[in-house]
Amino acid sequence: MTTIQDVARLANVSVSSVSNVLNGRVDRMRKDTFIRVEEAISKLNYRPSHAARQLKTGRIPILGLLVPTAANPSFGQLAVAMENFAQERYGYRVLLCNTYRDKQLESRMLDDLIDFGVRAVVVVSSLSDERHIEAAIDRGLAVISFDLPVEPDALIRNDHVLADNRLAGRLAAQHLIEHGHKRLAFLTPRGQTMSRRHKVEGFLAAVNDAGAGVSAQVIESKTASKFGDSELGALGFESAEQILLMKNRPTGVATVNDMTAIGLMAGIRHLGLSVPDDVSIVGIDDLSISAYIWPPLTSVSMPVTEMAQKMVDRAIQHINTPGLAAKEIIFAPQLVNRQSVAIPPATSKPIQGTDIPRS
Amino acid sequence: MTTIQDVARLANVSVSSVSNVLNGRVDRMRKDTFIRVEEAISKLNYRPSHAARQLKTGRIPILGLLVPTAANPSFGQLAVAMENFAQERYGYRVLLCNTYRDKQLESRMLDDLIDFGVRAVVVVSSLSDERHIEAAIDRGLAVISFDLPVEPDALIRNDHVLADNRLAGRLAAQHLIEHGHKRLAFLTPRGQTMSRRHKVEGFLAAVNDAGAGVSAQVIESKTASKFGDSELGALGFESAEQILLMKNRPTGVATVNDMTAIGLMAGIRHLGLSVPDDVSIVGIDDLSISAYIWPPLTSVSMPVTEMAQKMVDRAIQHINTPGLAAKEIIFAPQLVNRQSVAIPPATSKPIQGTDIPRS
């Protein structure tokens, strides 16, 4: 392994000059010194040791990212966007950890990251309770909460970056209403998070704005989900019957995310009805897969890439500016119109029992 | 920050005793010494610095993982499985990098990882050419190639862990044949990788074994894919017309992976036909989402979790045993029967032009 010493020797300068070159303090030396050092570096193919540097400076060019699970493509997408930008813009890498929304695991991971010298972390938890994060903040970690709204008037100790979930819910409702739907529903997993709550609120507010002709119900899945795609899909699937059997069956349903919408659509078809002819569906997330399922899912899209970049920016700022004030940063979602929404059906088709074989 | 010195002072021992405790060399000291040290550690809430340790030992408890993109759920799943096992079993973390199958990026990431002190890396590249990896191996990195078959009689310098792709192709074909299909097809993106080639070979071999009554064609998508789910979905979608317009339209189609199958199903429906009534589909991968789309996708499942664990085991072994001989390790896939395969239709329904509105 070649060290800074080797470079210094070859270039006939002291290690401090090499160090200065490494750290961009080029003004402090003659041009030819700089050139000799550069040459030596490239001739030896020298690469500085992060470990040694970190031992001195206390920092390592790594950002932490805690997600419920990378197997869920929406978090995978976030990870990719962050990794890209962090690397390109700042030369930082991203250490990805799967928390399964387990608080204990989460705390342990945070501690671990600190031990590695990581100074800033993005946490996607959606748990409304952030107490377990406080400890990490106390230890000097810069934490950025993703998709976790700030309680009104709460004073925050760390950044919160999120999409306007109320607007997302509103957009979904408006789209259905514009297509003539009068009986709406919003499907969400049991186990509320702040962001889910906000989606519901926005959805209901839009319904309310639409006047007396339009009504809406909030449906909580019977089982709770913890994370992951399979569970959310299952949960949507299961809920189909519950929705289709309602006294006043809704003709338009929005869901808390795309995976649930995809499961719900499967469930509806399983019961012999069709989307969007019998029921219209709107998702929230706009997963890339949502364009390729059948029917292509109309969904509310979150600007994940921009959010990822903003979070990286803030993380680096916090590292470089200890004591930087915490901020809440909100992004606007947008509806992406595809084919899972149509005008409501004239009549309400009965469902087929699940034990009746489909033709 | 509390250091090993602080612990030594509080416990009234030397730093080496603390270090010994830290590294499990407990036999070398009296019990009460050990206890005093333990107490001091927990009282001070002491956590050793990875950086300092790494500087001394040259190692850091991190494994590298290079995937085309974490936004593709099959790689996300792999990452989760590895991360879990590496952490639980060995206390290692996983540093995830997205390569986009770009060789240059890949080499740079490998170099980067080495700079961080990472000693073992799992590479999911599927590029048949591994020359760019050689350099990293020369620098002492233990590389484990995932899903990259070894050429017959090639001498390998690094581990290769993969599923039996020929068997996967064979399983897909057999399943269709068992359901009475006589005209089969295998859909793969343009741009062959070794693993895709093997799937095709296995598929054709099974068709061949079935005798004269059964025929098969290999269909390459018109456009090439580089990675990611959206592209693979698009690619399946586009290929639907090509397949349905064939002179001897196949009644059963297998695809190189689930995302392509999902896109293909969407494309088929877009053209007015139905799965599995008009065309049966088998995927390969068994993504968790595949159970929740409509119809639930019959797919060949790869034992991702086991493979992930084996790779972690091997990675650690290589770290602990420099010079350990390279191995090719192959896992068996399994067919998961769902609802995208039925008996072939009696007649071949014509497709609807894409500009004819569906009812």
Next chain:
DNA sequence: TTGAAAGCGCTAACAT
């Protein structure tokens, strides 16, 4: 403009 040297926190060889 350059160099010498201390020391970041730890491990491990060596001494006691």
Next chain:
DNA sequence: ATGTTAGCGCTTTCAA
């Protein structure tokens, strides 16, 4: 059984 100590490769103050 325990302690002393020399570095690992780098940054950074201070001196020249």
